[in-house]
Amino acid sequence: MNKGMETIGIIGGGSFGSALADMVGTKGHPVLHWYRAVESAERFNATRENAKYLPGLRLSDNITATGDLEEVARACKLLIVSVPSPHFRDVSRKLGDWVDGGHILVSTTKGIEDHSFKLMTEILREETCCLKIGALSGPNLAKEIAAKKPSGTVIASRYEEVTQKVQEVLSGPYFRVYSNTDVYGVELGGVLKNVYAIATGLVASLKMGDNTTGMLITRALAEMSRFADKMGSNPLTFLGLAGVGDLVTTCTSPLSRNYRVGMMIGQGFTLDQAVERIGEVAEGINTIRIVKEKAARLGIRMHILEGLHALLFEGKDLPTVLQQLMNVPQMEDVEFAYRAGLNPPH
Amino acid sequence: MPEAAIEPASPAAQAPRPPDVGLRLTREQREHVRREVIRRTVEDHKEMVKRSKDLSLEVILNDAVYQEQDRLRREKPGKETRNQVRFWNKVAHDFHQVSEAERERILERIAGMYVDEIMGYFNPVIHKVAAKILPWGLKALLSRFSPAAWLKYLGTRLNLEENIVISGPIDHIRELAGRATLIMTPTHVSNLDSVVIGLGLYLKRLPPFTYGAGLNLFSNPVISFFMNNLGAYKVDRRKKNGVYKNALKHYATLSMEMRQHNLFFPGGTRSRSGEVEQKIKLGLLGCGVNVYVSNLQQGRPDPDLFVIPCTLSCSLVLEAPSLIEDHLKETGKSRYIRVRGDFSRPMRVLKFWRDLQRMESRVHMQFGEPLDLFGNRVDRNGISRDAHGRPVDRTKYVETGGRPGHNPQRDQEYTRELGRSILAAFQRDNVAMSTHVSAFAVFDLMRRRHPQYDIYRILRTSGPDHSIPIQDVHAELAYLLERLREMAARGEIHLAPDIKTATPSDAFAKAMHIFATFHGQEVLREGPHGIYTGNMKLLYYYRNRLDHYGLDLSGPGKKE
Numbered sequence: 086m087n088k089g090m091e092t093i094g095i096i097g098g099g100s101f102g103s104a105l106a107d108m109v110g111t112k113g114h115p116v117l118h119w120y121r122a123v124e125s126a127e128r129f130n131a132t133r134e135n136a137k138y139l140p141g142l143r144l145s146d147n148i149t150a151t152g153d154l155e156e157v158a159r160a161c162k163l164l165i166v167s168v169p170s171p172h173f174r175d176v177s178r179k180l181g182d183w184v185d186g187g188h189i190l191v192s193t194t195k196g197i198e199d200h201s202f203k204l205m206t207e208i209l210r211e212e213t214c215c216l217k218i219g220a221l222s223g224p225n226l227a228k229e230i231a232a233k234k235p236s237g238t239v240i241a242s243r244y245e246e247v248t249q250k251v252q253e254v255l256s257g258p259y260f261r262v263y264s265n266t267d268v269y270g271v272e273l274g275g276v277l278k279n280v281y282a283i284a285t286g287l288v289a290s291l292k293m294g295d296n297t298t299g300m301l302i303t304r305a306l307a308e309m310s311r312f313a314d315k316m317g318s319n320p321l322t323f324l325g326l327a328g329v330g331d332l333v334t335t336c337t338s339p340l341s342r343n344y345r346v347g348m349m350i351g352q353g354f355t356l357d358q359a360v361e362r363i364g365e366v367a368e369g370i371n372t373i374r375i376v377k378e379k380a381a382r383l384g385i386r387m388h389i390l391e392g393l394h395a396l397l398f399e400g401k402d403l404p405t406v407l408q409q410l411m412n413v414p415q416m417e418d419v420e421f422a423y424r425a426g427l428n429p430p431h
Numbered sequence: 432m433p434e435a436a437i438e439p440a441s442p443a444a445q446a447p448r449p450p451d452v453g454l455r456l457t458r459e460q461r462e463h464v465r466r467e468v469i470r471r472t473v474e475d476h477k478e479m480v481k482r483s484k485d486l487s488l489e490v491i492l493n494d495a496v497y498q499e500q501d502r503l504r505r506e507k508p509g510k511e512t513r514n515q516v517r518f519w520n521k522v523a524h525d526f527h528q529v530s531e532a533e534r535e536r537i538l539e540r541i542a543g544m545y546v547d548e549i550m551g552y553f554n555p556v557i558h559k560v561a562a563k564i565l566p567w568g569l570k571a572l573l574s575r576f577s578p579a580a581w582l583k584y585l586g587t588r589l590n591l592e593e594n595i596v597i598s599g600p601i602d603h604i605r606e607l608a609g610r611a612t613l614i615m616t617p618t619h620v621s622n623l624d625s626v627v628i629g630l631g632l633y634l635k636r637l638p639p640f641t642y643g644a645g646l647n648l649f650s651n652p653v654i655s656f657f658m659n660n661l662g663a664y665k666v667d668r669r670k671k672n673g674v675y676k677n678a679l680k681h682y683a684t685l686s687m688e689m690r691q692h693n694l695f696f697p698g699g700t701r702s703r704s705g706e707v708e709q710k711i712k713l714g715l716l717g718c719g720v721n722v723y724v725s726n727l728q729q730g731r732p733d734p735d736l737f738v739i740p741c742t743l744s745c746s747l748v749l750e751a752p753s754l755i756e757d758h759l760k761e762t763g764k765s766r767y768i769r770v771r772g773d774f775s776r777p778m779r780v781l782k783f784w785r786d787l788q789r790m791e792s793r794v795h796m797q798f799g800e801p802l803d804l805f806g807n808r809v810d811r812n813g814i815s816r817d818a819h820g821r822p823v824d825r826t827k828y829v830e831t832g833g834r835p836g837h838n839p840q841r842d843q844e845y846t847r848e849l850g851r852s853i854l855a856a857f858q859r860d861n862v863a864m865s866t867h868v869s870a871f872a873v874f875d876l877m878r879r880r881h882p883q884y885d886i887y888r889i890l891r892t893s894g895p896d897h898s899i900p901i902q903d904v905h906a907e908l909a910y911l912l913e914r915l916r917e918m919a920a921r922g923e924i925h926l927a928p929d930i931k932t933a934t935p936s937d938a939f940a941k942a943m944h945i946f947a948t949f950h951g952q953e954v955l956r957e958g959p960h961g962i963y964t965g966n967m968k969l970l971y972y973y974r975n976r977l978d979h980y981g982l983d984l985s986g987p988g989k990k991e
Contacts, residue, residue, distance in 0.1 A: 181819065186805060186828035214817040216805060216828065216848055217841075243847070245840045 094161030100138035100227035102167035110145025123152030158183030170196025177212035195275035222275035224334035237261035241271035270318030274327040279369030281305035285336035286347020343369035472542040545678040599798025611735035619696040642694035703758035705975035720842040727835035740799035740856035755972040799856035806852035869942035870973035872907040898960035908935035
């Protein structure tokens with residue numbers, strides 16, 4: 086531990102929270118890592134290992150695990166919140182008892198609240214008095230980060246103070262941190278890609294070929310940016326790490342839970358069976374339902390997402406869904422370029 | 432500096448008036464403000480030059496000269512215009528072949544001219560004209576130059592408590608006024624707003640506020656007199672150059688530093704479309720955080736500034752016809768400011784005031800909950816509270832390394848957040864009235880009848896050929912009133928007494944009656960085949976007040 090370095094708070098003892106804690110601790114920062122279960126925190130302090138989510142990896146000695154949220158909030162001005170979306174509001178509200186306007190809160194959770202369509206930074210804003218809030222998103226598979234394989238991410242915030250602080254604390258020899266001010270777009274990228282990971286998993290299990298995967302990922306990007314544009318974000322955000330970067334990773338990696346769900350469905354498992362076998366939360370399944378409803382209300386074309394919804398929730402079979410997808414009207418390739426007049430004239 | 436003692440206006444107003452911090456400045460204070468505005472404006476520009484590779488004082492002066500000469504080419508000829516042309520021609524001649532020190536002095540001259548204009552001065556010509564057209568009783572009051580006397584006079588003559596309905600946490604605001612500088616941010620409906628607010632504040636024994644009034648208001652001698660005497664300073668929205676904007680910003684900042692309560696119309700201009708503001712300008716509002724940080728750094732005992740959103744809702748608007756025209760032409764917003772409109776005709780304004788008393792028309796002035804500069808609610812004790820009611824330490828927001836510090840990028844974002852809270856308050860505190868809901872019902876019925884028409888074609892659809900059976904109007908109104916009452920119960924909007932419990936037919940009859948008192952039969956008319964409008968644009972204007980509540984095209988017709 087380097088003397089005089091700022092203590093960083095990590096909220097959430099899952100795989101990504103632990104990978105981040107290790108990364109920050111390895112840089113020399115003291116880390117206070119909050120676990121929901123006190124026993125898990127005690128176990129970590131005794132073994133230096135998160136046996137449940139990152140088994141076999143000894144994490145930095147600079148990490149101190151705790152079950153006391155107040156202790157973390159009082160000791161740290163930068164708090165990185167990395168808890169699953171179903172618990173996010175509850176934890177944020179508790180955090181709200183201890184934070185003040187000087188705290189920086191950064192969410193790493195890629196999720197959407199079911200009933201409200203709120204993203205995680207919006208929940209932090211509602212549940213605490215903090216304004217200096219950001220979202221961290223990108224192609225960040227926890228196991229690869231923990232294994233110190235090179236990767237990059239995006240810190241999105243309207244506050245330069247937030248983006249500069251996070252870049253300073255997180256960037257290192259195997260991790261690059263880029264900044265963006267389009268918080269909603271960056272968060273939305275992290276949410277929507279899960280949907281398309283299910284689709285590419287499905288395509289991979291059916292051995293449809295690389296052309297199909299290429300087309301699927303590209304059209305997924307078009308759908309995602311179309312949706313984001315309608316929600317007030319910049320579609321160009323989707324050309325960055327939190328868009329295309331995260332999409333490509335999630336849609337091609339067997340480490341992605343959503344990709345694995347898609348593969349199992351392609352192999353003939355039911356949705357329930359696939360979820361049970363994975364054993365962890367596959368956010369994409371909920372996201373399909375929530376976004377389908379929102380897109381319908383706003384009149385946004387999202388054919389791939391609608392196809393998945395038909396397959397998973399409406400009892401349609403795969404050949405019918407595929408045929409419908411191949412028959413949708415063919416529009417411009419890069420619609421934003423056309424609309425913005427960026428394409429050269431014929 | 433303190434104004435003359437003010438007597439209670441009515442027995443209803445018993446609360447003690449908080450000590451006035453004073454709106455009229457002494458000669459020494461005016462000199463101090465003038466010097467400081469000039470100094471800060473020049474310093475600001477020198478700092479900008481230091482930070483930017485492409486900027487120099489020459490470029491800044493060149494831009495100011497270009498913009499001002501361009502503006503003056505479109506001005507009406509007259510003595511004032513000639514003086515200004517001469518001034519800018521001289522600047523244009525002087526600033527090229529001189530030293531940087533000389534350019535600084537030219538910048539000082541320009542800033543000095545602007546601050547003199549912003550601060551305003553008593554214009555004997557305006558006074559003479561005003562005195563000529565006002566009744567003798569008023570003339571006697573005018574001669575005393577006392578805003579208090581003015582308000583008292585109007586308060587007794589115009590039975591204002593019936594016409595101006597003021598609600599909201601008034602005691603709470605009064606308490607905060609004693610311990611902090613207040614920034615009132617009203618919605619902007621009409622040019623009469625500042626007068627209405629001035630009267631409302633007086634009636635509720637709230638302290639006076641200083642405010643920046645558009646130059647166009649000063650073209651009406653009566654209102655101009657009010658402006659000068661109620662602490663208004665002049666804002667000329669046609670002046671777009673950086674030196675002017677800076678001088679204006681520094682004037683507002685100094686005024687807040689001197690603990691004057693300030694009033695900004697954060698929408699920047701009157702709502703052209705009739706809708707509640709959806710966007711606000713953050714420029715002057717942003718001075719608040721600056722002043723707060725400086726106050727903390729100087730260890731002032733009362734460093735706080737609180738924001739009071741105020742939503743004005745009118746059943747009738749004097750300038751409605753020209754506002755909606757401006758909106759539709761998309762001219763009134765920034766490119767073209769009407770210097771002479773309905774409002775510059777004194778007799779029309781006086782007629783409106785007279786009508787306002789005679790009519791059953793109302794202006795609702797709804798104060799919102801006080802906010803701190805970071806968008807948190809502030810309780811009676813001056814403690815900020817988060818959404819769950821937990822106390823919030825405001826000073827923490829502006830700390831840098833444990834001490835209060837300026838951070839322009841951060842502070843701009845804080846102001847944006849505050850703006851969002853103000854807009855939410857506007858939406859929540861809007862008062863729906865019979866004229867709004869009736870116009871909404873008829874307009875929506877017309878749109879549903881012609882789903883293939885775009886908005887501009889719909890706006891040309893008027894006259895008896897487009898009559899709607901009255902029972903359809905009542906059915907639509909029944910639906911809308913039910914929805915509005917549900918929303919009001921959830922705190923999403925307020926309802927005026929004329930629609931709180933009224934039946935659809937009563938609410939509609941009331942609206943027809945109110946419209947007729949000012950717009951004649953133009954807005955809504957009953958013919959042999961039902962209800963029709965003679966002026967779809969006016970109908971659209973009044974209907975827009977209920978836009979953005981999710982009520983569009985949602986009535987019974989949609990379900991069929």
